[in-house]
Amino acid sequence: MPATPAVPTTLELRLAAAKARGWTATCLDPETNWLWRLSRGERQIVLFGSQSPLNTATGARLASDKDHTATILRSAGLPAIEGARCLKAGVHLGPAGGEAGDPYADQRGLGPGLRFAEVSGYPVVVKPNRGSRGRAVTVVEDADQLRAAVEAVWAMDNLALVQRAVPGVDLRIDMLDGELLLAYLRRPLRLVGDGRSTVLELLGRADARAKDAEFIARTTGDPLWAATLAAQGLDDNGVPAPGQTLAFPATILNLNRCCTATVYGELPEPWIELARRVGAAMGMRHWGIDLRIPDGDDPVHDDPDPSEAVILEVNASPVMIQVYRMGAASLVESCEGRLTDAILELAR
Template identity: 40%
Template sequence: MRTTLASPPLAVALYQEAADRLGFTTRILDPEFGFLWELEDGRGVRRTICGAKVPINDASAAQISGDKHYGGIVLERAGFRVPSTARCLSPAKFGHGEYASRCGPAPALEFARERGFPLVVKPNRLSHGRGVRRVVDEASMVAAIDDVFAADDIALVQTFATGREFRLDLLDGEFLVGYEREALVARGDGVRTIAELLAACDPRYGDPVESAVRLAEVERSTLLAERAGGSLATVLAAGTDLDFSGGVMNLNRCATARVIDDLPPAWSDWCRRVAETMHLRHIGIDLRVASLDADPSEAVILETNSAPLVNQIAHMGHRERAIESLMRVLRALTEPSPLPPLGLG
């Protein structure tokens, strides 16, 4: 049951629907924006929550996971593969102290001379793919680092991991939901426009509401300007493909996905070890590997997430799967954990 008519953000609305099915009560505490809300399970358990950051994980573990560089250090120390990384500090924040020598693009330039291109530039703390770019030379790398500094005090420059890209979400060591990210590609047939081709390969691009956000991202791409005159109404010739992903896969940017129903046992065990290493009950693991038929030890972990979202999965026609996963999270939040503390059992 809900006690407000406020229209919250999708992440909160999905949790509200999950709570409704469990017979829980939710209240929006900030009706102006809808991010702050309260959950009550009817048995005296009441939690105040901001957005989708359900307080099921240890706060320190969540903080380390949210720092991509520190998270990588923890995972590598435990024997997992992660990208090699150079860390560049913002001159505006660190330029006048003991870390001044690590400011600006100098660490990245040295790293690039050792590792070569392509590389990936990303903010240390931002999420949803914001500021992540694949770069192919020093000029594009320095520009990408400067862009990161507009939003984050630390820019990471990493080796580019090859293979297919997956997101795997777990709760208390059990698989919740997962998907393989795929490039958003408009494949010309000489009949349909780019907008129509994109809607055919991903339902979000044909949704009356969501399409405005998704297509705006495509319209900002240089590829559309270079190959289609900047217009989504362009009819692509048969045999012409436009890959809008730019080598960076994120469902909040120009990528799509295929939902995974289950994990092979070896991968389930591997994911549990990642969760134990990060001390996270609820975790999203972003990784690249040749396939899920490969040995999990071959995977490169790009980052982990302590509050994984299922918004885009719901938009892509898998709302029921998304709601079911959130119901499991809310049950776990309001009941004692069936497992010993991660890493200590």
């Protein structure tokens, strides 16, 4: 069987686009291949992995702080997710130290999260204030689970967020200078048996990324995958009966987990306008937003009204490699070309 072609990284796509435009690329750290200088004549700019250089340092740092981002968006009249913050003990104390010097006493410990959950009702979502790819993001059903989830976040972040669990699906919108790059609708994975195909064969038809061994390993290693199959008496090589449905219901929809997506190269204008307002509030040139929206056959186009959308997060360096792997290579290459043109304009 022929080997599956390697998928390029975001950095590799940008380097290729720059070279196609007549720029020379020089690796500055061969040990990691992370720093590259692009030069053309007297002009030059350094790329730092997949990080976008198009936003200011302040804008990028604000977007990496989920709590600050929600505060900014709410102040601009935008529908940011509601929640509470639980600050780890012993950090960010005042000059005097100890309880007397604690300016954040009312936000420290589990109390704020427990009080929010009591008012909002379970389930709630616990996540680190900083982080990506769904790391340490957990849906909890009671106070004991909340305690464990917050303490797990504290092992990696001083601030744990406890947020309302909003039903629906996720719409990611990636933007550049007020214009759409691409968008995709994330849904929980759902496989339907035909009486002949194994579970892994059904996965291969449902998601183009299943050609990649790393994707298969990550998916089949997800606890949700194992629990869903076990509940129906199946394993990876089991053959579901005709019409037998394997649904992987997840409140957290991330393409690194049991989740698939529909990719869009265009969107109705109301969605784009909402994304523009987010970018303006955050002061960004290049950004992505994650929205939780009501589910439906085609919730993006059937009723293009974002009034019920909730903004979950803003990303200052959105990458599109998962979309590339899902079969939209030409669209992603075009978007990365547009991004590269904007980045090269920064060169001095």
